Amino acid sequence: xxxxxxLASALAAPFVPKFAAAQTAAPSRRETLLLVQEYGPNSLDxxxxxxxxxxxxxxxxCYDRLLRFRPVPLPGGDGSxxxxxxxxxxxxxxxxxxxxxxxxxFRLREAKFHSGRAVSAKDVKWSLDRAVSIGxxxxxxxxxxxxxxxxxxxxxxxxxxxxxxxxxxxxxxPNLAVxxxxxxDSELAQRNGGGDPWAKEWLKNNVAGSGAxxxxxxxxxxxxxxxRNDDWASGARPTLRRVITRDIPSPSTRRALIERGxxxxxxxxxxxxxxxxxxxxxxxxxxxxxPNALWxxxxxxxxxxxxxxxxRQAVAWxxxxxxxxxxxxFGRGVPMWGETGEATTAWPQPYPYNTDPARARxxxxxxxxxxxxxxxxxxxxAATIAEPMAVLIKEALAPIGITVELQKIPGANFRGExxxxxxxxxxxxxGGWLDYPDYYFFWNYHGNNSIFNISSYQNPEMDKLIDAARxxxxxxxxxxxxxxxxxxxxREVPAIPLAQPxxxxxxxxxxxxxxxxxSREPDFRSLTKG
Numbered sequence: 001x002x003x004x005x006x007l008a009s010a011l012a013a014p015f016v017p018k019f020a021a022a023q024t025a026a027p028s029r030r031e032t033l034l035l036v037q038e039y040g041p042n043s044l045d046x047x048x049x050x051x052x053x054x055x056x057x058x059x060x061x062c063y064d065r066l067l068r069f070r071p072v073p074l075p076g077g078d079g080s081x082x083x084x085x086x087x088x089x090x091x092x093x094x095x096x097x098x099x100x101x102x103x104x105x106f107r108l109r110e111a112k113f114h115s116g117r118a119v120s121a122k123d124v125k126w127s128l129d130r131a132v133s134i135g136x137x138x139x140x141x142x143x144x145x146x147x148x149x150x151x152x153x154x155x156x157x158x159x160x161x162x163x164x165x166x167x168x169x170x171x172x173x174p175n176l177a178v179x180x181x182x183x184x185d186s187e188l189a190q191r192n193g194g195g196d197p198w199a200k201e202w203l204k205n206n207v208a209g210s211g212a213x214x215x216x217x218x219x220x221x222x223x224x225x226x227x228r229n230d231d232w233a234s235g236a237r238p239t240l241r242r243v244i245t246r247d248i249p250s251p252s253t254r255r256a257l258i259e260r261g262x263x264x265x266x267x268x269x270x271x272x273x274x275x276x277x278x279x280x281x282x283x284x285x286x287x288x289x290x291p292n293a294l295w296x297x298x299x300x301x302x303x304x305x306x307x308x309x310x311x312r313q314a315v316a317w318x319x320x321x322x323x324x325x326x327x328x329x330f331g332r333g334v335p336m337w338g339e340t341g342e343a344t345t346a347w348p349q350p351y352p353y354n355t356d357p358a359r360a361r362x363x364x365x366x367x368x369x370x371x372x373x374x375x376x377x378x379x380x381x382a383a384t385i386a387e388p389m390a391v392l393i394k395e396a397l398a399p400i401g402i403t404v405e406l407q408k409i410p411g412a413n414f415r416g417e418x419x420x421x422x423x424x425x426x427x428x429x430x431g432g433w434l435d436y437p438d439y440y441f442f443w444n445y446h447g448n449n450s451i452f453n454i455s456s457y458q459n460p461e462m463d464k465l466i467d468a469a470r471x472x473x474x475x476x477x478x479x480x481x482x483x484x485x486x487x488x489x490x491r492e493v494p495a496i497p498l499a500q501p502x503x504x505x506x507x508x509x510x511x512x513x514x515x516x517x518x519s520r521e522p523d524f525r526s527l528t529k530g
Contacts, residue, residue: 027227027241030529033511035245035522036254036263040224044215045203046179049136056179057245057521061226063182063209064091064234066106066124066161067173071515071526078286079514080526084174084435090234091119091183091210092161101168108159111233113185113210121155126186128153128163130198138180140450144434144442145175167471171434178433179519184208212238212525221247226524239513239528251384258283258506264529265507267522270384271332274504284509287502288516289334292440293431294348295385296495297376297393302456304424305374310367311402312493315425316353318360320396324498328388333499343486345479347437348500351490361400371401376425377418381411386427389498393427418454426454429501433518437482438469445489457494 042052046059068090071080089095092106111119129150132142142148146169154162165172175181185208192206193199207215212235213226226243246263248254255273257263259282269277278285299306299315306312321337339350364371376393378386387408394404404425409417418426430452432440443452447463462485469481489495503520510530515523 031239031241033240033243033265033524033527033529034263035243035265035267036248036257037245037266038247038249038251038254038268040220040222040245040247041218042220043204044207044218045200046182047131047134047138048200048204049134049138051137053519054521056519058207058215058224059179059182060211060517060519060521061213061243061524062207062211062215063184064111064119064211065176065179065182066090066092067095067177069174069177069517074286074288074514074516078284079512079516081288081516082518084291087173087177090177091124097173101165103162103164104173105156105160105162108161109233110159111210112231113188113208114214114229115185115188115208117185117187118158119183119185119210120158121161122158123186124161124183125150125153125155126190127183128181130184131181134198134200141178141180141433142175144439145169145171145173147172147175147181168473169471171436171439171470174434179517179521183210185210210234213243216242223247235525238525240524243524245522255506258508261508264511265505265522265527267505269504269506271328271330271504272384274332274502274506275330277506284507284511285504286507286514286516287332287504290431290501290503290520291435291518292347292433292437293429293501294336294495295329295333295389295427295429295498295501297498298426298428298455298495299493300421300424300455301492301494302458303422305368305372306424308367309492310363311372312496314360314363314367314400315397315402316351316360316493316496317356317363318396318400318402319353319496319498320355320392321353321498322355323392323396324389327392328385329499329501332502332504334502336497336499343483343490345437345482345486347440347482347486348497349486351493351497353493353496355396357396357400364401368401371403373403373405374424375405375407376427377407377409377414377423378427379411379414380408381414382429383408389427419451421449421454421456423454428454428495431501431518431520435518437486438466441466441485441489442470445485445494455494457492459488459492462488 041055043055044058046055067087069082070086070088093109095106097104131138146166152164188208189199192202212232216227217225224245228241251269254266258266299312336350339352378390390406443450447458465481465485472478512528513526515526
């Protein structure tokens, strides 16, 4: 048998369990989904420090939160997306914000954990206490919605839970719907925690949720198998009974499996593959512009040559935008250049730069008549996109007097290298879960110099505008502040936006119910297989 046929047969094997004819309760092929992806979860606990992107998928499918985003249909009918201000109950069957706007009270559904124990308000409190206390990304994300202290969370009675607000923050309720503030079976976790009050090691390797699916098998680097929780109380019972997610590093293999019909769905293929698949028309390709996300070239504003704003502007005028869109992203993105009007409250929005080498060269001659030699780093883990970008940028900057050395950083080390904030230039992609411009700017341009502010840009005037926008309740004041800080970023360009990325997924034409979420991980709860 041909090697590819052997591989396809092996991958398809779980669809037909041994002795299936005698096992009438086994999921049928129509009730079983095979997803192929580059890599899977390195943990089962998204609140845990060091959890990788795919762990969000465990959180989405195996745990519940108080709130979730209401599905918003995509144009063309190929599934749903979300809007940041459209929420519905998940574990909460209802909720009410106090008349003074300083607290919210939630009434919990009658729901059970996978262990069979009833979900109670004390489980919600323990889980949110954990999220604000455990450190790392979880605590940072909670703080983005002014959820900062355990004292804010109150178990009123078994089915009533209250959050006391530190301040009026429009991001508080939406932040309860992202993947981080999920609810654990606190008794089960503490019983197995081995003395650790947050049971970090045990929850890294075990699910203690109430979600629509539970993990039947987890083999890191190989596969994760999910099975439906028939007692799920927070929504309609999924039509899928079993989901197999296979980790296959080779994108060509994943593409072949999708094209041959041996896999149902795949994320994370290179843009060229999605372009080819969409044009061929054999499978369905859904591309959603990722809200609050950008591919950018960050320019270090604290050290090195790009402390001079003129050189940052020179790079913005020299950027080969259209070539990058076609040769790197293969059209799978939204252009972020060529704006001719004033800044608006939309985000992302195109900047007022085009490819203009003469203008760029003049700025370099003003700022550094002898030219500049510098370094551009990019992530080897995203090399199918970032390396063509880097090469094109190097070629475009040489004629204007900026000589660029390229450094490909291993994927496992790239975030750490960015956090050093010493690289003069870096290609990066950032996406903010809470879809507000002030949220994006708080993380990327605020003087608190967060880990995401890789330009190390600090400007007290910018800080005042961002802070004012975050917490104002006046629409006119909000508009004025957002337009002002966007205009400032356009002028000072600590980071040059290239494109808003599409989140692409390829699936067989009989797959329905696709739901795009801020975490960009698959939501098995709504998927159907015809």
